[in-house]
Amino acid sequence: MSTADNKRSIIVGIFVFLGIVILVTAIFTLAGQQKRFISSISLNAVFDDVGGLKAGNNVWFSGVKVGTVKRIQLFDEAQVLVTINVEESAQKYIRKNAVARISSESFIGNKTIVIEGGTLEAPPVEDGDRILAVNPLDTDDLMETLQRNNENLVEITGDLKQLTSRLVQGQGTIGKLLTDSTMANDFEAMVNNLQQTSRNAVGASRELTQFTSKLNTSGGLADNLLTDTTVYSQLRRSMAQLEEATTSAAALADNLRETSTKLNNENNAVGVLLSDEEFARNLKGTLQNLETSTEKFDENMEALQSNILFRGFFRKRAKEEAKQLEELQEQQQIQPQQIQQPQEQ
Known part of the structure; x- marks a missing residue:
């Protein structure tokens, strides 16, 4: 074999x-992410719709x-049985009354299962x-709900645009308030009047509170009238007496009216005295004659006292009157002495 x-x-x-090293590293990395070599337990949950959940998706508990997800299979009638692997280290924190909910990692991200809830009173889950x-x-x-909301928002925006354009043009009451200075001044005056009325109402309420507190003061007239039956009985008797006096006054007024009617009638003596001028002149002359006769009679009596024939009679009468006067004075002196003697005894 050559060197080449x-x-x-x-x-x-x-x-x-x-290549082998990279392959092994990748296998261990993926296995670590999927936690293939960690001891786990299986839990089941039945959903009506998994919404695109797939085997291998993550399971979260309290954000960890x-x-x-181990397996997804159809179950019963139109339901889905989802089997998940959960680490044994997290088993003691998940309770039997916990709830599994399908969620998303983002708005369009992968589906996940989130385990939440559970109370300490319930025991931990088992395999x-x-x-x-x-x-x-x-x-x-x-998405359908969002679409309807978008349509409603478009309509609301159109109505708001139309409303603001009318306000800018000065249409309607609010538009006039924004553009018409006279109406704005009138509205400001009305608000000021309302504020003054409110302050007056507050003052009246405060005074009414003070008045009612005075009425509730123990020992006062109002408190006695409301709570003391004796005062109430006295007041009731007073009202009855006042009513009786009013009735008597009415009867007296009727009698006075009847009497005045009779006095104005010329068919009786008093009526003649009050209304007949000629009779009044005659009566006045008669009284003057009586007065003149009385003066003459006194003069005649004085003349008789000076007369020798009647002088003894008048002297005797004077002595008897003086004697009666002395006896009366003696009786008046004796009576105080008799009253003092029993007191000394």
Whole structure:
């Protein structure tokens, strides 16, 4: 064999060796990513629709990759049985009441299974257990919903554009507020009036609160009227008496009205005195004559007292009156003495 052939054989051997090394490295790398050489347990979950999930997709728990999808097969009626491999190191953290949900690594990325939930009261899962599955969102339904939302958004945008154009043109109340200074001033005045009214209402409410607090003050008139039955009874009696007095006053007013009617009538003596002028003049003359006669009678009596024939009679009468007066004075002096003697005893 020539030297050239030897060199060629050595080079080929080196390339073959390097290829084998690269192949082995790739195998171990892929096996490490897929965790083929790590001890694991199998868990099952039944979905109505896996939404494009494939064997070999990752399984996540609390944001940590804990296994891969082992097998996907049809199960029962239009359902899918998914078998997943989970590392034994994560087995103690996954509980029997955990939930498996199909998710995506990104909006258009690979599908994954996310295990979530579970309580400490439930025991850890075991090899071959079936956990509860939550069906994924239907992408078609999601896209249809997004399409409807986009159409609604376009309509809303058109309406908003039309509304803003009307506002700029000064149409409508709000448009006038934005463009008409007079209306804006009126609106500002109205707002100021509303603010003043609100302040007045607050003040009135505060005063009403103070008034009600005074009414609730113990010992006050209002509190006694509301709580003291004695005061209420007295007030009730007073109101009854006031009502009776009002009735009496009404009856008195009726009597006075009737009396005044009779006084204005000329068919009775009092009516004649009040309304007949001629009778009044005659009565006045009569009274004047009586007064003159009385004065003359007094003069005649004085003349009789001075007369010798009647002087003794009047003196005797004067003595009797003086004697009666002395006896009366003595009786008045004796009575106080009799009252003091029993008090001293």
